[in-house]
Amino acid sequence: MLCDNCKKRTATVHITKITNHQKTERHLCEQCARQTGEINAPFNASLSVNDFLKGLFATGFEEAQLPVEPTCARCGMSYSDFSRSGKIGCSACYKTFKQRIRPLVKRIHGTYQHTGKIPVRCGGILALKQQLQRLKEQLQRHVQREEYEEAARLRDQIHQLEKEIAGKQ
Amino acid sequence: MSIEKLLDDPLNFWLGGGGPQGDIALSSRIRLARNLDGIPFPNQARAAELAQVVEQIRKSVSSLSSVDGHSYLFIMLEQLSPLERAVLVEKHIISPLHAQYPKDRALLIRDDAGVSIMINEEDHLRIQCLMPGLDLTAAHALADRIDDCLEAKHDFAFDEHLGYLTACPTNLGTGLRASVMLHLPALVLTQQIGRLVNSATQLGMAVRGLYGEGTEAVGNVFQVSNQLTLGASEEEIIGNLYSVVSQIIDQERTARQLLLENSRDALIDRVWRSYGVLRYAYSISGNEALAMLSEVRLGIDLNIITDTKPEIFNELLVRTRPNFLQKMAGQRDLDEASRDRLRAQIIRDKLQGGK
Numbered sequence: 001m002l003c004d005n006c007k008k009r010t011a012t013v014h015i016t017k018i019t020n021h022q023k024t025e026r027h028l029c030e031q032c033a034r035q036t037g038e039i040n041a042p043f044n045a046s047l048s049v050n051d052f053l054k055g056l057f058a059t060g061f062e063e064a065q066l067p068v069e070p071t072c073a074r075c076g077m078s079y080s081d082f083s084r085s086g087k088i089g090c091s092a093c094y095k096t097f098k099q100r101i102r103p104l105v106k107r108i109h110g111t112y113q114h115t116g117k118i119p120v121r122c123g124g125i126l127a128l129k130q131q132l133q134r135l136k137e138q139l140q141r142h143v144q145r146e147e148y149e150e151a152a153r154l155r156d157q158i159h160q161l162e163k164e165i166a167g168k169q
Numbered sequence: 170m171s172i173e174k175l176l177d178d179p180l181n182f183w184l185g186g187g188g189p190q191g192d193i194a195l196s197s198r199i200r201l202a203r204n205l206d207g208i209p210f211p212n213q214a215r216a217a218e219l220a221q222v223v224e225q226i227r228k229s230v231s232s233l234s235s236v237d238g239h240s241y242l243f244i245m246l247e248q249l250s251p252l253e254r255a256v257l258v259e260k261h262i263i264s265p266l267h268a269q270y271p272k273d274r275a276l277l278i279r280d281d282a283g284v285s286i287m288i289n290e291e292d293h294l295r296i297q298c299l300m301p302g303l304d305l306t307a308a309h310a311l312a313d314r315i316d317d318c319l320e321a322k323h324d325f326a327f328d329e330h331l332g333y334l335t336a337c338p339t340n341l342g343t344g345l346r347a348s349v350m351l352h353l354p355a356l357v358l359t360q361q362i363g364r365l366v367n368s369a370t371q372l373g374m375a376v377r378g379l380y381g382e383g384t385e386a387v388g389n390v391f392q393v394s395n396q397l398t399l400g401a402s403e404e405e406i407i408g409n410l411y412s413v414v415s416q417i418i419d420q421e422r423t424a425r426q427l428l429l430e431n432s433r434d435a436l437i438d439r440v441w442r443s444y445g446v447l448r449y450a451y452s453i454s455g456n457e458a459l460a461m462l463s464e465v466r467l468g469i470d471l472n473i474i475t476d477t478k479p480e481i482f483n484e485l486l487v488r489t490r491p492n493f494l495q496k497m498a499g500q501r502d503l504d505e506a507s508r509d510r511l512r513a514q515i516i517r518d519k520l521q522g523g524k
Contacts (some may be wrong), residue, residue, distance in 0.1 A: 050337065087336045089213035091326030114328075115400060116342060119321060129329075
């Protein structure tokens with residue numbers, strides 16, 4: 001349905017007025033409804049990602065009821081602070097509130113296993129572990145396709161890599 | 170390059186036209202979110218800690234030059250006037266959030282604006298690389314090198330499972346947001362854009378109009394980007410986006426051909442009417458200008474208008490924005506009516522000069 005006023009945009013505001021037993025109906029788009037003063041709801045108060053996250057942080061929330069709420073030792077943020085700001089305070093928060101943040105991350109991304117880039121210096125043996133995981137997946141594929149020569153080669157590579165990782169741990 | 174040139178030049182190299190599929194894909198952007206380990210994220214950091222981040226990154230300016238041979242400019246946002254910051258926002262170099270709280274916020278920018286690093290925005294570092302046309306791979310390769318260069322000197326907050334740690338959990342993992350700016354007038358004219366936005370969303374992509382509020386995309390310029398950052402590798406994220414964007418571009422091309430075949434006269438009439446208004450209007454609003462510029466660009470792409478360069482569209486996208494006009498006028502308060510007159514004058518001059 002098009003807006004009664006501008007006849008261009010879709011009508012999303014439907015107003016029914018009853019004055020002296022006389023019923024009138026108007027169908028307006030947001031813009032015209034605002035201009036004609038029919039509505040003054042804050043349409044531009046956009047809901048940001050953080051606003052949604054505040055809600056997500058708050059679901060299943062119990063610590064607020066505790067007499068002393070645990071806080072992050074580094075930045076001083078508590079979990080209920082997240083549900084107010086929608087943002088995490090520092091990298092240590094992710095460890096402090098690990099148990100609470102994990103399910104939240106899973107709800108946002110559908111997973112909590114990073115498979116992308118690993119920084120060279122602070123990544124440590126992570127890059128090797130990631131490579132190991134990739135080789136194992138490849139091995140599975142070769143076994144399924146009954147390509148045993150290739151699989152054997154990968155198996156040796158995997159052993160080698162596992163030794164290397166064990167040596168560094 | 171000076172900050173003045175950065176502000177006054179309407180076109181950065183990535184918006185100058187060209188690049189792969191440059192007639193529809195205006196530019197490609199890669200953004201990486203990174204934080205220094207041991208310092209609270211900007212939303213929780215004290216002023217001294219924010220200043221510490223700025224100082225640490227300032228030291229890396231010279232090593233960045235060795236990555237790509239370009240020179241880099243380091244700017245404290247507080248040194249700029251609110252209007253100058255607003256111009257940088259209009260040019261998509263910094264974000265509104267970054268411009269809003271300038272204290273202890275900085276910008277590190279390459280001489281051609283192809284790389285910009287926002288310091289202390291939502292995260293300590295937001296590395297952005299831009300390329301003209303559809304060229305996500307090149308933009309990512311560059312961002313990756315810059316990331317490596319910075320990581321060689323600074324410890325980034327990183328977790329084995331969550332990847333790069335960010336202030337907002339929606340950026341965890343790769344911290345990568347890839348986006349392409351697309352001009353899609355034919356998909357809008359043939360009313361296919363709504364369906365397309367829905368399907369792209371189902372594939373994990375976000376589509377939004379670059380100008381205009383809410384669902385209305387003024388100027389038919391859309392930005393398509395990945396929504397999720399954790400669980401897939403950088404190459405997978407970029408590959409998925411590339412595939413979706415390529416299909417959108419194909420559909421736009423098909424829609425353009427259909428318009429030419431089925432409503433040739435109506436289309437040609439529409440394009441020239443828009444050209445006529447832009448060429449002779451004495452006063453024009455920002456939204457009207459964007460809408461008509463989009464149709465003129467479509468006319469140029471389809472060889473309906475042959476004596477005007479396509480890059481004029483890209484340039485006028487920037488030149489006709491309110492803060493850019495205000496900056497050019499050099500006056501304190503350009504009221505809306507004078508701004509609309511100035512805008513019309515700039516477009517008139519440009520179209521006459523484009524011959």
